[in-house]
Structures are given as structure tokens and as C-alpha cells.
Amino acid sequence: MNLQPATLLVASLCGYGIGAVAGLLFMRRERLANALSFGVASLSALSGLLAALLFLSSGAGTPAPQFELLPSLIPSIKFTVRLDGLGAFFLLIVSMLGFALSIYSLGYAKGYFGRKNVGALGAFFNALLLATTLMFVADNIWLFLITWELMALTAYCLVSFEHEQPETRDAGVLYFIMSHIDAGCILLGFLLLYQASGDYSFASLHDIGAQMSPGKRDAAFLLFLLGFGIKAGIVPFHIWLPVAHPVAPSNVSALMSGVIIKTGIYGLTRVCFDFLGTPPLWWGVTVLTVGTISAVLGVLYALMEHDLKRLLAYHSIENIGIILMGLGAALIFLHTGHPLLATLGLIAGMYHTINHASFKGLLFLGAGAVLHATHTRNMEEMGGLVKRMPQTAFFFLVGAVAISALPPLNGFVSEWLTYQALLQGFGTTESLIRLIFPLSGAMLALTGALAAACFVKAFGITFLAQPRSEHARHAHEVAPSMRFGMAVLTVACVLLGLFPTAFIRLLDPLTQQLTGQQLSAQVSLADGLVLASLTEKAGTVSTLGIVLMFVCLLPIPFGLWLVFAQNSKTRRGLTWACGQPGLTPQMEYTATGFSKPIRMIFKALFRPRRDVQREYDFSPHFAKKLRFESHVEEVFVRRIYRPLRILILLVSRRIRALQAGSIHAYLLYIFVTLLLLLLFAL
């Protein structure tokens, strides 16, 4: 049988639909609903994954399959689907993550049996995957906007799934508000584009920016940056992200962080590289600056968290920033007329997008497994889990190494590409603006090092040392399906890390479509073993080579051991506790303590507040009871969002006076409105 990408794509979309219906139909029989909805979702995702891989590996010359999904009654609104390079790449991301998550959910949803409506969870999960997949391949403004809205609504339902908690309801509402602000901005942006093109199909929008006046083009760019930026969670529009991601069920958190915020990146890439034409300089500079700020602030706030899932949510902001650094650099190079470098920046951004989906998905699944086992998200109550959940710990460690951009895993490769794009950008222009490249690079280094510190904390406090609570002491390894889901993403992290040149070949159709260049041959040296940054001279790296070096050097320590240490013995002993017997978990370092130096160094930003209450008899140094409280509140919440909320409430209270409940007043309003409209019409 000859499988076509288009067939597989339709199969995948239908599958999600069936999964959603099955979840709703068998709502009363939760075991069946669970198996059916998530089982079908995993098969559909697999089909989507195959479709994306088939299309991307067929090379840049293959025409993009295009077809009408549904017949439409209105002639200008068509439900056209087109699988082009960019769409196929994001289809790959959503399908890869969807596959791992569906299998994981088979086990994870069992935790809700008897408590919650698992059928509804499965149905919304499938619907969200369906909407997102369709959004990535939509070829029409209307279809795009409809799926965008559908995605926002299903995601809202999933975020509010555990709506018994007031915290969850608040988070859901915040997410709802933010996603409608972004939808509004995007709608306006598309209206501006439509004004120039007069057609709703994406094909007619290609390079439409050239026909627009600069003012309108800039306005469209800003609207899209705001709209897609809110979805992606860039600073300062990120506040919904650390609130909404943690309260959702963990499989949904992984989907939100892995894919849903990437829809913002997808939209921005589509609009900037496909629609708006050659950008002015300030677009790229803006995107690069916003990315740098998001990266640094995201990781700094992540360090202050001891809620495991909130910590991961803040890291999503950081990684979105890193992706935008690559894209921003690419926009600048498009302006300066360096298509090869622009392609390098674009590849860096896209590579980091799929990397972030794989390792952040993995980490959220790991956090979900920990939550499942210990019933808490608070890291201060964890510890010692590496012995109780060894496989989960291993998967989480792989994710932690990957997200900290350490070789040889995938995070390192994409950050390496970002560094290369930034460094080579220095030579592209003579103006002072080129200083932005190395300075962004330095901030990327700061981000990477802080991320490493944060994940030493996240892994070390959660999994190592002694358990800090009864829950952690009695934790147990999670179900095999959950471990399998994590294993899939672990393998993805390793493969993306070790075989970058093979992966960049898959990006050829994408770069050919957006910048007209293909780099896979240029960046590959020594039969794909070594990744080069455009030329061999500019810099090379080989993650597989580094692993080979480790393997070849490993005999040295073992040899030393054989020669000198044959007669030495190993025994287990107590940890040094200053000679005192009995080391208790209370003596361990805490997550709050671990990040204290960073909190002190950046205290101008954090403005930490602490309350210490001591009860003592003789001297405060010999306290009987000690109560310590420490808070860090985000500067944006304090300075922007809280005043804004107060203002909105105030204004709406004033406006309420209009709605007095008197029919005479309403008749007057109608009359005045009519008069005004008549005046306007004249």
C-alpha cells in the first residue's frame, strides 16, 4: 500500500474526532472511555507523525498536498487544508508529543477513576489535538481563526478540569481572558492583511507585505506580535502561563507547554516569514530583544519557585525566549540581505521549538508522575524519589540535562545553533546595532547557566537525598504506560541531540519555503557526524562525537581502578553530620535555601519579602519555635496587572451606573444611539 501524507493526515484528523466522540459516548464507563479515547488518540498521533515525516523526508521539491476538508456553503470561506513545510514541521511536533502523551494518559487518567469524568477528559484532549493539528495545516484565514478559537476553548476546559479548587477556576478564567485578547489581536491583524489581498486563502497572502503601506504593515506586525506573543507567553504577557499550566492535569500541562504555546511561534513564523515580506530592521531587533528579556526573566522567576509544575511553566517562558532569539536574528538577517544566515537563525529557532516540546513534555510528564506518587507539587515535601521511582528519576534527569543545554543532548544543539547565528550576525552590519548580537549571546549564556542551577535544584531536591515527607517516603513507581510515555520523549531528546544533521535535513522543505535556502548539505560534515555552522571554519560540533569520546576515554578510569584499586573495598556509611548521630530530612538543604544566593543577588528585581517569627525564652538565638515565610511576587503583577485590574473594576463600576434597570433610560439610550447613527450616516 502506498501511503500518502495527505491520507495519513486525514486519518489522523478523523481519529481524533472518533476519540473525542468515543470519550463522550462512554462517559459512564470510565475504563472503556479511557482506553478508547486515549488509545485512538495515540494511533491518530502516530498517523500524523508518519504523515509529517513522510512529507518532510521527501525533500524540498515535493509539492505540498492541498485539499478541501469539508464542503463549504459560503464561497469565500473554504475549509482548505495544505500540508506545507512549516505546517508539516509543526504537525511533527504536535503528533510526536500527542503520541507520547496519549500513552501516558492511559495510566495517568486512572488516578481520576471514580472521582472525575475521565470520558470528558479524553474527549477534550482529543478535541484539543484535533483543533491544534488542523490549525497547523489550515490554508485559509477563516479555518485558521476557527481552529484557533476551538483550541483556546478546549484548552480552557482542560485547564479547568479540576474545577473544585478555586485556584484552578481563577487560572481558567485568566487563561480565557488572555486567549481572547490574543484572538482579537490576530483577527485584527488578519483583517489588515485581507484588506490588501482581498482573498482569504493563505496562498494569496504570500509576500502580501510588499503591497501594503509601511504603516499598515507595521501595525499588522505589532498586532500579530502581541496576539501570538500572548499565546507564546512572552514577557510581559506571560502571567497566565505560570498560573494556568500547573493547575491543569499533568498530561494537559505537557501539551500546553509543549504545543499550545508553540502555536504562537507557528503563527509568528508564518506571518513574518511567509506573509509580511522583507522586514524592516526594528522588527528583528524587537523580536530579539523580547526573546532575550523573556529568556532571562523566565529562568530567574523559575528559580524562585518550589512548586515543581510552576517552575516548569516559567521555564517555558525562558525557552520561548530562546526560540524568539533565533527567529529575531533571522529577521534581522533578512533585512540585511543575508539569506543563509537568516536560514541558520530560523533553523536554530525551529530546532529549539521541537527540542522544547520534547524535553518540556518529558519534564511535565515526570512532574505528573511525581505528583501522582506523592500527591503534592511542593518540592519541599519531596526527596529520595530516585530510589522509589528509579525510572521516572532517570527520565527526568535526561530532561533536566537537555533543558539545561548541556552536551550531548538536544538543548545543547539548538542553543549552539543560536549562538552561531548570533556570533556570525556581528559581521553583517556596520552599525552599532550589531552589539545586540553578542550581548544577547551573553544573556543566553546567563540563561543557560541559571537553567542548569534551576534543574540541579529541581532534580536534586525532588529526587535525591532523604524523603522530606510521609508521602514521599511511601511513593512508588508509576504505571508502565506512564513510563512508556516518558521513554518515548526521552528517546526523542537523545535522538535529536545525537543526530542533528539528519534532523536538519527534515527542515529543508521548511527553509526552502520560507527563505528559499537549504542548509542541510552545508551544515553536515564527515557524513553527518559533525554539525558545522555554514562553513567548517566558522565552528563545528559533534554531539555523537562527544559521546564517542566519552566511550573511548572510559577505559582510563576503569584501567586505573583495575591496576590500583583491586583490593579496595566499598562499604556503606553514615553521612557526615558533624559527629551527631541521626541525620534527619530536616537538616537537608531546601529548594528555597538552594536558590537563596540568586534571590539575594537579584534582589532589586525580586524584592523578596520575608517574615520571621521567633518564640524564645532567653535569647533569640535559642528559639523554641521559628516561623519563616518568604514571598517573591512578580514585578509585572505588582506594577502592571494589579493596577490594571483595579482600574478595570473601577471603570466597570462607573459604567454600571448606566444600566440602572429603568426602561425609560434604556429607551433614551436607544434614541440617542439612533440619532448618532443617523448623523453619522449623513
Place this chain on the structure above:
Amino acid sequence: MNLELPAILAQTALLLLLAPLLSGLIKNWKAKLQNRRGSRIWQPYFDLLKFLRKDMVISEHASWVFSVTPYVLFLTALSAGLMVPMVTAQAPMSLFGGALALVGLLALGRFFLALAGLDPASAFGGMGSSREMTISAIAEPAMMLAIFTVAITAGSTNLSQIVLASQGPGWKFLDPSHAMAFAAMFIVLLAETGRIPVDNPATHLELTMIHEAMLLEYSGRYLALIEWGVSIKQLVLMALLANIFFPVGLAADTTTAAFGLGLLFLVMKLIVLAGAVVWVETTNAKLRLFRVPDLLSAAFILATLALVSTFLFR
């Protein structure tokens, strides 16, 4: 591909054998400057041998992370060393990674060491991990910016290419941007190798330790591997500093005489650099932990100035 086996073997041997000597030399000179006689300069070799032969005690709370860390630390330091030009301008493994991979590999070793500090459930280890990760986080931008300065001048992140470009006619001794980048890198070197204004390698008080606090629970052959790995890392960073900023005497061809001369120059440069480190360690007091960021931001500013002056003075 130029994977020349003899060059790889030679550089591996050089890294393994020279690193303890450099540590011994610094220790000995420090003692001399403080009017003590000090231990012999080859004492580190005897220490390593003794650690290798000793029995090990592993904390009952420790997990496999604790046991894997010594290998990771040792292998990352050694692999990073193979990417740095030491005797020849062409580093044996420069194809597999340049400056960015080197920083990444050292960070990987540090990541695992910090985890191993937390693993045995002791507060001291956690304290060390926390401080080490903090200091490295604020040292990293300065280090990267200094590396960028030379990388931008050379148009490459490959360390061998950087050295070759510095050797070329464009290289001016004490070019202002190079001088400032060197100063920034020197401060970072002090921080990364746990030297005195930042950390005190000779301290015996757990509360003031940074690096040593993470090693408290190690003994026997694991301790030997870690000590060796740490001294290799020190050698790698010093050789990096010496050869990037003073690329004199590196062997260009494959004659024995050139190799001998290269080795001689390397040893001389290392001796001068070690002397500078000893001088700084003896004439300064250890900074309070929350003063260290000031020092490192000074390094960052120096590196920024270096970068700005690359195109101001061109």
C-alpha cells in the same frame, strides 16, 4: 577528517600527567610565599595513588547519581581538554567542538557534581551545590562574552581557528580588546577553579566551603577521579587562556623539534599564569559570598568593553 590517533593519545597523556603537577606547583608556591616550606610539587601524584588504593565509604542515602558523577566529571574535563590547542595549534578533537562545546562540557561536569553534593542528604553538600551553581551562573556571561570577543575577531568558535587567527598578521600584542578580554577571562578562571577571592581551596571549615563542600562525602577512588578531573579542568582553562591570548610557540609542523618547543612554551606560559594565580591568592582575602557578584560583574563589564573596543579600535 583529521582524527590522528597519536596526537589524541599524546594530548590525553599530557592532560593526565601535567594536571596534578600544575596543582602541586601552585600549592608549593603558595606555601613558599607564605613563608612555609610546603609540600613537594609532585605530592598530588602520591595523593592520587593513595586515594586510588583506599577503601571507599559511600553514604547510605546516596544513589547512583553519586557513583556516576566521578566518571562524568573526569570524562568531561578530559574531553574538553582534547578540544583545546595545547602544544600544537591544531587541537586533536577541534572538529568535535570548539569554545561552546568546551563550556558546555565543563558545565555538564559541574551539573553532576552539584547533584552529587545534594545526594548524600547533608546540608553542607547542598550549600556547596547552591553556591557553586550561583557563582558559575554569574561567571558564565562574562566568560562567554570574552570568548565571543576573540571568536568574533577570528570569525570562528573553533579554538584552533581562533589560535591560528591570533597568530596571523592581524594579531597585535596587547591589543586593548584582547587585554580586556584576557582580564575578564582571568577573573573567570579564578572563579571556575575555586581560587581565593571567590573560594578557598585550602579551607577546612564546612560553612565557608564552596567546591570542597560538594566533595565532603567522597572517598577512595571516586575522590581520586574527582580530584584528578578538577585539576585537569584547571589545566584546560589555563591552557585555553595562555594559548588564545598568547599564541606563541605553538607547533605548526609535525617535527619533533617543533613539538619539543611547543611543549616548552606551554610549560613556560603555564608557569607564568600559575605565578599570577599564586600572587592573587596570596595578596587577597577571600571575598564574602555576596561580594563575589561584584567581582564577576566587573569581569562582565571588562568583557563588554573588550567587545566594544573590537570595532572602536579597528
